[in-house]
Amino acid sequence: MALSCKTIIASTLFLAMTGCSIVPGGHFEGISSSEQAASLQRDLENINIHLIDAKLINESKLTQSKEVSTQAAGVDVSNFEYRLGVGDVLTIGVWDHPELTIPAAVQRTAEFDGFRIQSDGTITFAYAPNVPAAGRTVTELREDLVKRLSRVIEDPQIDVKVVGFKSQKVYVTGEVTNPNVLPITETPLTLIDAINQAGGLTEDADWKVVNFTRGDKTEQIRLDAFYANGDISQNRLLQHGDLIHVTRNDKRNVYVLGDVTKAGKVTINRYGLSLAEALSEVGGINERTADANGVFVLRKRDLQKEGVVADVYQLHARNIASLVLAEQFELEPQDIVYVTSAPLARWNKVISLLLPSLATVDALQDIDNQ
Structure with missing residues (x-):
């Protein structure tokens, strides 16, 4: 039988x-x-x-x-540092020297009045022309500006902030509520963060896997392992140009x-x-x-x-x-x-x-x- x-x-x-x-x-x-x-x-x-x-x-x-x-190990973001890139907009302030700070005009944003990193990767500030900025952290750029302005100002106290994150982007497409292009900022952006910022998955989305593309390599990330079992190893720290595509559950x-x-x-x-x-x-x-x-x-x-x-x-x-x-x-x-x-x-x-x-x-x- x-x-x-x-x-x-x-x-x-x-x-x-x-x-x-x-x-x-x-x-x-x-x-x-x-x-x-x-x-x-x-x-x-x-x-x-x-x-x-x-x-x-x-x-x-x-x-x-x-x-x-x-697979219990998750994404390590402890050493993450944002690297400036071409197109990013900065505000630069020097304490006790208001003449070196461009005041924001009425109905204009800090991003509009800020210092944009040029195509050659540099910015120009008072007494500090053509300062290399692309590829540096905010801390590294501030230290360079302090060194340059020290020639004309005694012990300059400089504050540098990014007010426009324009140089680095990731793409979220497919079955999410709001397919979008998301900027990478000084706050680490993970794959799960990106999906949530795009409004989460739709009813027709494949909840099991999403396609994650970096350069010429595509891998399938098991969302079901993350959501059902808490497998945080399925998460990824995103980089410029990464693509997340959520397929239908057909x-x-x-x-x-x-x-x-x-x-x-x-x-x-x-x-x-x-x-x-x-x-x-x-x-x-x-x-x-x-x-x-x-x-x-x-x-x-x-x-x-x-x-x-x-x-x-x-x-x-x-x-x-x-x-x-x-x-x-x-x-x-x-x-x-x-x-x-x-x-x-x-x-x-x-x-x-x-x-x-x-x-x-x-x-x-x-x-x-x-």
Whole structure:
């Protein structure tokens, strides 16, 4: 029976992986029945079958806790210093020497009246022409001005402030409330800060990952690890030119099919989605006709990279304890949940039900990709 179970699941998964429209009793055009059987047998060897039980749930939780504990280090901003750049605007004041300070006129801002760092990276102040500013900190610039003005003023007390941060920017695009260009200032700006300043993620945003681009390198930052588990290692200290792009959650769905009240797709939100929640979203299983031992989760894998076609998880849902397991079993995007309507021994009927249902999954995925 165990081998028969694995054989039928392998057949089902093989059909699920194809993009063909299949009907009961049909076959792949141009492929003989013997070739199909041989192909299914090969796929059988590359399928992992798991029982959803307490051991599986505990192993999953242990793996998640290890991921968080091994990546506990966050962004270190203790040594952050803002470096001035071309376009930044400064105000410069000399104590007890108001003649060296340009008073702000009525209805004019300090930025308008300030000293802008020129394209050559310098500023010009009284008694201190062409002072290098770009690439320096405010402290370094102030020390240089003190040294230069000491030639004409005894012990000058100089105050330098940035009133216009114009030289360095980061970009936040995609599914945020207010896509924007944000300045880097003397306050350290992190990836999470930038998303919050852009109004946070929209309802259609992918809460799992965001794309973070620096130069010619793009990496995926796991927002779910940050928000759900407090994994602060997912944060980043931003630099000039960084790009944060939040994608839509179009592919963050699971498909619930078979003998349920209303088959369809269910979206995974920022807090995740359990097997129990997915079944609840479609009205639950049909109590009179569904086989409580025939609740399957089909999860596609990459055969070339992982050596596995798919993982198949089976839940025996005949008792109350199984409902607790279903509540703790987390689904992943593009999972297929299927509830059989016959005892597992009646394989022919199961196959006839699975084939058109899997064709429906292909149609749903095509609609999502349009």
